[in-house]
Amino acid sequence: MHNLHVEMKTVHNNLQRLDLNLLKVFNALYLHRHVSRAASSVHLSQSAFSHALARLRDQLDDELFIRSHTKMIPTEYAISIHSPITQVLVTLNTCFGQKLEFAPTKSKHEFNFAVTDFTTLLMMPKLIAHLERVAPEVRINLTNHDAKLPISAFEEAEIDFSLGYAHGEVESTRLIDEWVWLEDSYCTLASNDLVSLDLQTFLQRKHILVSPWGERSGVVDKQLCLLGHSRDIAIQLPNVMNAPFLVAGSDLLITLPKLAAIELQGLLPIRLFDVPFTMPKYQLKVFSYTPTQASTENRWMLAQLRLLFMT
Structure with a gap:
């Protein structure tokens, strides 16, 4: 365990010295072996590309590419690090690539709602009937909580949404998003x-x-x-x-x-x-947790709630 800690600390220190954006510069030049073509492929001017290459050479303490009459030739060190750098770039591209869309007809996802018996009466019959048509295998879990706004349950990922009612007395927080889905006398x-x-x-x-x-x-x-x-x-x-x-x-x-x-x-x-x-006026509200409401599942469910109750 001690050795692992030392290794992780060493990796962290190495990354602190390295600008990860420069890995794209390295990969472009390795593939094209020509500064102007490599610069164009990453949408940089030739001057900016050359400046970035100089920074990378300094940070890695190696020439990396040596200029010949017709192309840039990678050094032995550049050849040795090309494969792992490629793997890193592929991993990052996958990680930050296009988000998969939610497939309601096939999903067995479970949505967790904090409710009262009153909000259940007003919202759930219509929502369940809708889900039977568009997402037949999705599951809805309803729970009760002691607080009007159960922030701790959001933080512990116990709930995705809370159905509540208020007249402005619920304490606001930037971590909670809310919208009124019904007003009544x-x-x-x-x-x-x-x-x-x-x-x-x-x-x-x-x-x-x-x-x-x-x-x-x-x-x-x-x-x-x-x-x-x-x-x-x-x-x-x-x-x-x-x-x-x-x-x-x-x-x-x-x-x-x-x-x-x-x-x-x-x-x-x-x-x-x-x-x-x-x-x-009596206001019924849907509360969602800002850090998780952008997930594909929760964005889809919010869209269904707005479709059913805001039109």
Whole structure:
């Protein structure tokens, strides 16, 4: 292990002295054996090429090529290093070559999403139906996380995307990219016993707070505070799917995005009312991790999400 460390340190020191861009100059001259033709092949002027060759000679401490009447003749050292330099250039060209495109019809790639039950309800049925047609063997893994923006899960490659909702309170970071895929207004659900809903009734009734990340208050409470009011929260839930069942058999109210309310209203004897005070728009967002969102798989998935939810 010690010997390997010494060898790696020696390689590192050698590379520090060498400008790797000059390897292309060396390879061009080795192939063409003529300065002007070699310069043209790497898109350099003859003067710039000659200057680069002089630098390479200095860095490698060898003449490398000796001028004859008709061509440049490689030295023994140049001949000895040509093959490994060629291999290095081929490897670099492969490494930085054209990226392979994602082939959805053949891929068995797994995409990992951080979700809540609410974002799953709104996005996944449409996405899964689409994937069955265009990428039948792709797999979707859904997970729950304790944070609205699970940065550590992104960093550990546990998730590719996070489906969340916010009103600007999610801490921003340059490592996270976000876009809004749905905006919606709020409404309030109550049992069928309630005929109408005004602000007084809203404040008199007890409420359900849905809080996937454990906050003790939500956007409704913030808006009421601006009006000088507060509400009585009787129960706090980690998910939205159980809430309508509690509403149907009690005097409890729950305020949630209208699109979700309409989906849930048909399941139980509950009624939908406009919120009796001004509420901001509800924003659902897709969060992606900047270091990995440019992968061919993730670029493809982002394109599908935009196709389905942004048109």
